[in-house]
Amino acid sequence: MSDNAPGGVAPGAPRESQSIRLPEERIEALREWAEAGTGLTAAARVRDPDGRIALVKTSWSDGWVLPGGAVEPDESPPTAGAREGREGTGLGAAIDDPVGVFEQSYVGAESGAVAFEAEYVVYAARAAGRIPDAAGLGVSPDEIRAARWFEAVPTALHDGALLRPYL
Numbered sequence: 001m002s003d004n005a006p007g008g009v010a011p012g013a014p015r016e017s018q019s020i021r022l023p024e025e026r027i028e029a030l031r032e033w034a035e036a037g038t039g040l041t042a043a044a045r046v047r048d049p050d051g052r053i054a055l056v057k058t059s060w061s062d063g064w065v066l067p068g069g070a071v072e073p074d075e076s077p078p079t080a081g082a083r084e085g086r087e088g089t090g091l092g093a094a095i096d097d098p099v100g101v102f103e104q105s106y107v108g109a110e111s112g113a114v115a116f117e118a119e120y121v122v123y124a125a126r127a128a129g130r131i132p133d134a135a136g137l138g139v140s141p142d143e144i145r146a147a148r149w150f151e152a153v154p155t156a157l158h159d160g161a162l163l164r165p166y167l
Contacts, residue, residue, distance in 0.1 A: 010098035043068025044085030
């Protein structure tokens with residue numbers, strides 16, 4: 001099984017299941033990524049030397065999230081985690097071991113049927129420095145709405161119940 005195939009990412013890392021309920025049009029927008037692409041996302045849990053954590057607000061999130069995104073077809077998950085961390089925070093993060101893998105079932109909100117499966121891997125990462133203003137971050141100008149260091153994990157964390165134990 002390849003490192004990018006479901007179940008093949010970070011075999012020794014803790015694993016949890018997650019069901020993501022989305023409107024059918026959003027499911028269809030993601031289908032090609034899941035079926036013809038890697039079906040894999042990677043994120044970086046970036047901490048600085050003082051133990052602060054770097055988080056971002058995106059155009060799609062309802063709270064703070066780890067910097068992360070899709071793993072490209074010819075990219076390793078750790079490389080994608082580093083790239084996504086840099087794009088989301090402007091920091092060059094050194095990627096360490098995975099801290100968790102989330103086996104995701106994407107479910108149509110109207111149908112209730114599982115449309116496809118994917119994986120989301122979170123890597124520990126280290127970086128230092130100033131996080132640039134949000135205008136200079138992300139692939140598109142409106143992708144990242146905010147980015148900053150936090151002394152503690154904020155209450156307004158997207159998927160907080162799932163992610164909080166790994167942060």
